[in-house]
Amino acid sequence: MAVIGGGNSAIDCARVSRRLGAEVTVVYRRGEEEMPAHPEEITMAKEEGVGFLFLATPREVYDRESITGIKVEKMALGEVDDSGRRRPVPTGETFDIDCDGMIIAIGEGTRVDDLPPFISHKKGVVETDQMGQTTESTLFAGGDIIDIPHTVTHAIGSGKRAAIAIDQFLEEVKGEKKSLDQFRWGDKGNISVGRMKGTTIFLRRNPSLEVIDYKDMNPFYFDHRQGMKIDRIPTKERLKGFQEVIPSPSEQKTVSEARRCFMCGSCTECGNCYIFCPESAIKTDPEGYGYIPDMDYCKGCGICVNECPRGAMEMKFME
Numbered sequence: 001m002a003v004i005g006g007g008n009s010a011i012d013c014a015r016v017s018r019r020l021g022a023e024v025t026v027v028y029r030r031g032e033e034e035m036p037a038h039p040e041e042i043t044m045a046k047e048e049g050v051g052f053l054f055l056a057t058p059r060e061v062y063d064r065e066s067i068t069g070i071k072v073e074k075m076a077l078g079e080v081d082d083s084g085r086r087r088p089v090p091t092g093e094t095f096d097i098d099c100d101g102m103i104i105a106i107g108e109g110t111r112v113d114d115l116p117p118f119i120s121h122k123k124g125v126v127e128t129d130q131m132g133q134t135t136e137s138t139l140f141a142g143g144d145i146i147d148i149p150h151t152v153t154h155a156i157g158s159g160k161r162a163a164i165a166i167d168q169f170l171e172e173v174k175g176e177k178k179s180l181d182q183f184r185w186g187d188k189g190n191i192s193v194g195r196m197k198g199t200t201i202f203l204r205r206n207p208s209l210e211v212i213d214y215k216d217m218n219p220f221y222f223d224h225r226q227g228m229k230i231d232r233i234p235t236k237e238r239l240k241g242f243q244e245v246i247p248s249p250s251e252q253k254t255v256s257e258a259r260r261c262f263m264c265g266s267c268t269e270c271g272n273c274y275i276f277c278p279e280s281a282i283k284t285d286p287e288g289y290g291y292i293p294d295m296d297y298c299k300g301c302g303i304c305v306n307e308c309p310r311g312a313m314e315m316k317f318m319e
Contacts, residue, residue, distance in 0.1 A: 001022040001023065001099055001101045002027055002058075002070055002103070003024060003105055004027050004028075004103065004104045005026070005027075005106045005107070006029070006030060006034070007035075007036045007105065007106075008036070008037045011026070011041045011042060013103045014050045015044070015045050017103070018045075018050060022101070023049075026045070026052050026053065027057070027058060027072060028053070028054055028055075028056070029055065029075050029088040030075070030085060031077065044245065049239075055077070056073065056074060057075055057090075058071070058073075059071045059072060059073045059094060062096075067102055068098070068100065069099060071094050071096055072095060072096075073091065074094070075088040075090060108144070110124035110144070110145055116139075119135060119136060120134070125145070126146050128142075131162065131165035132165055137169070138169075140162040141162070142155060142159050142162045143155040164193065211265070212311035213311075216314075217262060217264060217308075220309075222262065223259070223260060225260075228256065231246065231247060233245060263310055265312055267289075267291070267310070267312040267313075268310065269290050269291070272307040272309065273293075273304035273307065273313060276304060277303060277304055278301065279297050280297065281295075281298040282294070282304060
């Protein structure tokens with residue numbers, strides 16, 4: 001069996017075919033370093049006996065009714081293309097490989113002909129605003145049909161944004177209140193539906209809602225044990241069926257791992273700022289949550305920021 005392609009779908013096809021008893025070779029026109037498939041998926045495919053033929057692309061299939069082989073052409077890597085990878089260049093040198101089946105897994109395109117004529121699109125990509133609303137105000141789009149990376153994670157994110165936008169549309173929200181900024185979490189497009197519903201467990205005090213880096217936290221106060229070990233079932237067991245390669249952890253392990261969460265950027269009312277402030281300038285929040293600085297007494301020493309485990313406080317120069 002030959003699988004044509006180098007993405008996660010190609011790897012999925014190859015691994016499924018191995019579980020069904022086939023000898024499989026993945027044929028990819030670039031090198032392994034250029035493969036868009038996840039590295040761990042490639043590693044596990046190799047462990048399961050999947051072969052790889054790099055820098056090769058099919059040119060002819062022998063006997064289409066019952067495939068007996070494929071003619072492939074050797075490729076060389078040229079200049080970097082728009083994808084950021086080196087472009088495969090034909091060499092003119094061909095050779096044959098034997099196989100009795102072929103799966104083409106080289107991606108999909110958008111059927112723009114099926115879209116309503118009033119939906120604006122370019123090169124198979126539907127145009128939307130940051131929240132997924134198309135040029136037709138009553139229609140929203142997400143996933144692979146819009147200009148985002150084609151992954152499940154990004155598709156889920158686009159669905160969340162569109163859900164918020166649809167809710168605002170039905171509520172007839174207009175102007176600045178319609179902006180995604182009030183739901184944004186950091187500067188990479190992440191959003192929080194909890195902020196929309198007001199269900200966040202721990203409030204974030206930094207006004208810009210930036211994502212807190214490890215260097216901005218104080219790791220001294222955290223549990224310094226190793227994370228949960230990810231187990232995989234043995235390769236021979238994988239090939240016997242379609243059970244999960246990575247078994248679900250026990251409840252005890254799951255709870256233990258969850259307790260390692262830094263809750264970065266969130267005040268959890270640990271009281272460090274209150275305890276360590278030399279000027280007693282940290283007061284309890286009159287609204288009943290956490291602590292706030294009393295600027296009439298604060299000398300700007302920054303001890304509270306340094307002792308905050310989660311980076312929920314920051315120093316800023318004020319004129």
